[in-house]
Amino acid sequence: MKILVTGHKGFIGSHVYEHLTKIGYEVDGLDKPDDVRDIIRFIACNGVKYNVIIHLAAYAALRDSIQDPDKFWDNNVIKAKRLFDYCGRNNIRLLYASSAGAHGWWQNPYAITKKVNEFMAPDNSVGMRFFNVWAEKGSRDDMLYEMLKQGTAKYITRHRRDWIHVHDVARAICYLIPDKFRGVLDIGTGKNYSVLELAMRMGKSDLPILEHTPNEPDSLCADITQLTKLGWFPTIDIMELLHG
Numbered sequence: 001m002k003i004l005v006t007g008h009k010g011f012i013g014s015h016v017y018e019h020l021t022k023i024g025y026e027v028d029g030l031d032k033p034d035d036v037r038d039i040i041r042f043i044a045c046n047g048v049k050y051n052v053i054i055h056l057a058a059y060a061a062l063r064d065s066i067q068d069p070d071k072f073w074d075n076n077v078i079k080a081k082r083l084f085d086y087c088g089r090n091n092i093r094l095l096y097a098s099s100a101g102a103h104g105w106w107q108n109p110y111a112i113t114k115k116v117n118e119f120m121a122p123d124n125s126v127g128m129r130f131f132n133v134w135a136e137k138g139s140r141d142d143m144l145y146e147m148l149k150q151g152t153a154k155y156i157t158r159h160r161r162d163w164i165h166v167h168d169v170a171r172a173i174c175y176l177i178p179d180k181f182r183g184v185l186d187i188g189t190g191k192n193y194s195v196l197e198l199a200m201r202m203g204k205s206d207l208p209i210l211e212h213t214p215n216e217p218d219s220l221c222a223d224i225t226q227l228t229k230l231g232w233f234p235t236i237d238i239m240e241l242l243h244g
Contacts, residue, residue, distance in 0.1 A: 188222025
């Protein structure tokens, strides 16, 4: 089986690429294509028949989407549709990055693009609603866990979030490669902790507390029923790991 991972040098993509390679899949990577047409050209030039494409090359910063919604719509919807249609025409299984934000899709432009992706996805696909992905090192600087760790966060909230380790994300994606599920599912732990709880555990609770921030849901927690039916379970709890 041949697999193509787009965004394979990004935070999630690099872990997925490494994990798939370790367990024996034939994997190619394409990092930060300027256009989805670059992905299709890459496939054509490679002359490889891919069975699965894992599409992780998309814009993902919520606050940036508020500042420049057109940029997010163009990349995450208009350009992505070309890849979605290509996979549909060529019967390629597509696993694409959606977001927990799609549960409250009306709250910001980024979440809207992810909800639209779910509507336009081909039949043989899975929309992976990632919750708050984290890792001890290697996270993007704009990710909440990393901001708390580096001391760049300007405030904390009581928002409750489902914190899933990137290793468990990579494992979950492996369970989705076989065509045993189609549609949209959550990738999280099924438990949530508030940002304040996490900050206290990390010794960062001296930051100002905002009771509510616009454009963000107050609470998010994954429903992992579909993933557990496939045999996957989370292995890392952020609070237990930080406590240890």
